[in-house]
Amino acid sequence: MQAPFTSLDGFRAVFNALPQRDASAVQTAIARNEQLTKPKGSLGQLEDLGFWYAGWRGDGRPSLERPQVVIFAGNHGIAARGVSAFPPEVTVQMVANFRAGGAAINQLSRVAGAAMSVVELDLDRPTADFTKAPAMTEAELVAALAAGWEAVDDDADLLVVGEMGIGNTTAAAAVAAGLFGGSAADWTGCGTGVVGDALAGKTRVVAEGLALHAEHLADPVEVLRRLGGRELAAMAGAILRARAGRIPVILDGFICTASAAVLARIAPHALDHAVAGHVSAEGAHRALLDRLGKEPLLNLGLRLGEATGAVLAIGVLRGALACLSGMATFAEAGVSKG
Ligand SMILES: Cc1cc2ncn([C@H]3O[C@H](COP(=O)(O)O)[C@@H](O)[C@H]3O)c2cc1C
Ligand SMILES: O=C(O)c1cccnc1
Numbered sequence: 001m002q003a004p005f006t007s008l009d010g011f012r013a014v015f016n017a018l019p020q021r022d023a024s025a026v027q028t029a030i031a032r033n034e035q036l037t038k039p040k041g042s043l044g045q046l047e048d049l050g051f052w053y054a055g056w057r058g059d060g061r062p063s064l065e066r067p068q069v070v071i072f073a074g075n076h077g078i079a080a081r082g083v084s085a086f087p088p089e090v091t092v093q094m095v096a097n098f099r100a101g102g103a104a105i106n107q108l109s110r111v112a113g114a115a116m117s118v119v120e121l122d123l124d125r126p127t128a129d130f131t132k133a134p135a136m137t138e139a140e141l142v143a144a145l146a147a148g149w150e151a152v153d154d155d156a157d158l159l160v161v162g163e164m165g166i167g168n169t170t171a172a173a174a175v176a177a178g179l180f181g182g183s184a185a186d187w188t189g190c191g192t193g194v195v196g197d198a199l200a201g202k203t204r205v206v207a208e209g210l211a212l213h214a215e216h217l218a219d220p221v222e223v224l225r226r227l228g229g230r231e232l233a234a235m236a237g238a239i240l241r242a243r244a245g246r247i248p249v250i251l252d253g254f255i256c257t258a259s260a261a262v263l264a265r266i267a268p269h270a271l272d273h274a275v276a277g278h279v280s281a282e283g284a285h286r287a288l289l290d291r292l293g294k295e296p297l298l299n300l301g302l303r304l305g306e307a308t309g310a311v312l313a314i315g316v317l318r319g320a321l322a323c324l325s326g327m328a329t330f331a332e333a334g335v336s337k338g
Pocket of ligand 2: 169191
């Protein structure tokens with residue numbers, strides 16, 4: 001679907017009309033859950049996950065049929081500053097690998113029964129180095145937000161977004177610091193394996209970016225434009241599109257969560273349709289989830305991005321919905337209630 005905005009003001013206007021969850025579907029799911037053949041509360045977080053999904057789909061006995069995974073790829077000016085353990089050409093090389101089916105996310109999407117696609121965002125035109133200028137112009141930001149919006153399948157009943165972009169843990173650290181405050185060191189981590197002096201240099205790059213743009217960071221959209229990148233913006237646009245269509249979202253790692261956090265800083269309820277799929281080994285991801293009040297479903301020590309943790313969590317959601325919608329009630333099964 002074409003994005004309903006062609007300017008940043010138009011993008012901001014979307015937040016004025018976001019749909020809420022269907023409270024009656026939640027009530028139906030809660031009432032059904034109380035009748036199911038298990039001790040009350042014994043499926044723990046799976047029960048809450050079922051209520052959450054029921055509410056956003058407007059169906060008290062929901063099923064998951066069409067999960068969609070979209071990977072957004074972008075290149076970063078700051079990659080030239082030695083902030084990654086890998087060279088910037090890996091971004092386009094990995095896009096080819098996604099298309100050929102050879103990446104981790106291809107395997108995990110297949111196992112999860114999810115349709116996966118890749119969107120390249122001007123890979124031959126990296127963003128500007130944010131220590132020297134805003135990463136994107138307004139037009140570039142709008143285009144990336146719209147690309148994210150338009151990548152979402154209207155018929156999907158779950159969205160997962162992921163990213164590929166050498167240097168993007170640096171951009172995500174800068175965005176997180178811009179949104180929530182704190183020092184560059186609080187938010188900067190190892191990414192692809194940056195340690196020692198290189199990690200100190202990466203932290204300095206984030207600090208330089210924060211210093212250059214310090215006067216403009218009160219506005220979350222400006223934080224994204226000045227310190228983010230195209231794939232971060234596209235993820236934000238896709239997650240917002242999902243909200244507008246009441247499509248539930250599972251968030252991935254540090255970079256995905258930093259992108260999503262932009263939406264929450266614009267409107268605190270903007271991520272109510274999203275759950276955290278996992279907590280990444282990237283140092284500051286847990287802190288970012290805490291700021292958003294999200295408890296991760298999985299903690300597997302992943303530090304890859306590409307939506308891998310979120311796609312693994314689709315299996316947990318499938319389990320939650322299979323129980324909510326498929327279990328017999330005490331009456332149906334002739335099991336005595338406690
Ligand atoms: C082969 C390869 C595959 C990847 N898949 C995801 N990433 C992850 O690593 C990058 C972020 O780390 P940094 O900020 O240190 O560059 C992103 O592209 C992210 O998706 C990969 C990185 C590499 C090298
Ligand atoms: O958590 C992530 O998203 C992540 C961590 C390290 C490298 N790439 C991505």
